Amino acid sequence: FLSVEMTIYNLYIFDCNGTCLFYREWKRTKHMQMSNDEEMKLVYGMLHSLQSFVTRMSPVDAKDRFVSYRTSAYQLNFYETPTGLKFVLNTDLNVGDVLEILRDIHGKIYVDCVVRNPLSKQGEPIDSNLFSSQLNSFLSNLKIF
């Protein structure tokens, strides 16, 4: 039985207005020469352009959805909820089905720790220790298939 370890580099969560609600990095080795704010705006802008690009380019469907892209070094995985919440997970290339992982991050961790938290404010960065620790344990348990 061959187990392949998946490496997770970083995770971004944006709300429907483009506010970055959450960012965490695990194994990231290269940073950009720009502030965090600028980086978040760049990532959000790129996602917006990618979604527009995919919808227009699609030879089949008029409302096609962007799922992921790969480069020689990493894979960017994307998931958007019907409420406009956007999850971006950068992983290495040894990945299986990341969509399930992103759905679980939203459905099992975000919903329980943020949506159901009476102290969390909509439109503001996530301020919950429970969310961070649940997320960490969830992702650590995933790393070996």
Added chain:
Amino acid sequence: PNRMVIYSVYIVNRAGSLIYHYDHAANAPSTETTKTYDRHPIDLVFREGERLVVHFGDKEKIGLSVVKVNGEVVHGKILPSGQRILDYLAEPSNYPVRLQFAKPRLTSNERIMLGSMFHSLYAIAAKLSPVERSSGIEMLEAENFKLHCFQTLTGLKFLLLTDPRQSSGETLLRKFYEIYGDYALK
């Protein structure tokens, strides 16, 4: 044997300009629907671009454009008679009205713009990499298609649009590069 479905090929130069485009028409799927509307008002909300695009009202039709009104082909927002389609649809005496919706073919301008857009996205993806020495986007996956990109050492990009089950278009794209070298450059 696995049949590869290829939709189109694009070649973008190092400045981001589209220099070649090919649509494999045999594989282009048809997403047309026709519906007759009996009375005013119709339950669709349109978005005006170069054409009338369905924005809201019918799940099956969102994103599709009006291509025919009562059997006559329309190329934008105007009827062959010169009247604006929206004005025609606002007049109850014109009903029933038969509209055909389809995903229109991209215009040359739109393709040039998309080529340029991808050129930029390719570079941003390399820049955003969390690890050292990343290339730009080599493969982009959507729900209904996959885009494969091969960039040559001189910065020329060969793009291939295929069905979503294709794992790698690189071999084919390298072959295109060979053909390009032999027939387009020499």
